[in-house]
Amino acid sequence: MGATKSDHFTQKQNDIATIAKAFAHPARVAILEYLLKVDACICGDIVNELPLAQPTVSQHLKELKNAGIISGNIEGNAICYCIDEKVWEKNRKIFETLFERINKKKTCC
Amino acid sequence: MGATKSDHFTQKQNDIATIAKAFAHPARVAILEYLLKVDACICGDIVNELPLAQPTVSQHLKELKNAGIISGNIEGNAICYCIDEKVWEKNRKIFETLFERINKKKTCC
């Protein structure tokens, strides 16, 4: 096969997996770090920052957009991408909650 | 192609992507949530908990193990898996740092 059986898992589990998938490629991490760094919406110079061809970057941007993490505004003939702070905060909480669910009293291993 | 050009990105970016990839499948999230919940190292009943065949679960366990997130101890003829708290804590910090790097002063979008 190869198709994930997402219908057999909880909504929450699928949500976490989907967000994680958006972060699961160094190019997308690089895009997000760039957007975090420049502290302003930056357009197509993301392409110049990355060691990838323009269509590839466009594809990664699309995935981040589909995940809701970034949004794009038309600005002249360029497009201005930036992080959606609301979604970013939501995702931060989801991961924080997951990571904090650990129980410190070891029983074995 | 299809092969990630990981050599063109920073170590940190690749690290984040690798950790995220481990969380990027609902089955693996389900395994981790189960291990978090039972608060003890649980062995092969992970297979019974998941809607997947034994070899598939074994494969997901292997990926989590390769990512360093869990470790397996032989316990009789069963194997006891549990979360590596040190790695868990390290990963928690990595994501916390990433998520907190956001700058609240919006400039556009």
Next chain:
DNA sequence: AATGTTTATCGTAATATTGCAATATTAAAA
């Protein structure tokens, strides 16, 4: 209107991931 710039989409190739049946391995139990 013609041209240039920027970004998206299409088509396609290479590779990776997911899933499972069959089988191997390992160690306990009989």
Next chain:
DNA sequence: TTTTAATATTGCAATATTACGATAAACATT
């Protein structure tokens, strides 16, 4: 030692992801 139970590995099919050249679409500029 044979059997049984638990887990891993192999082999393979289906699907997804990554990457990019070619091209299209959108818009500004000339």
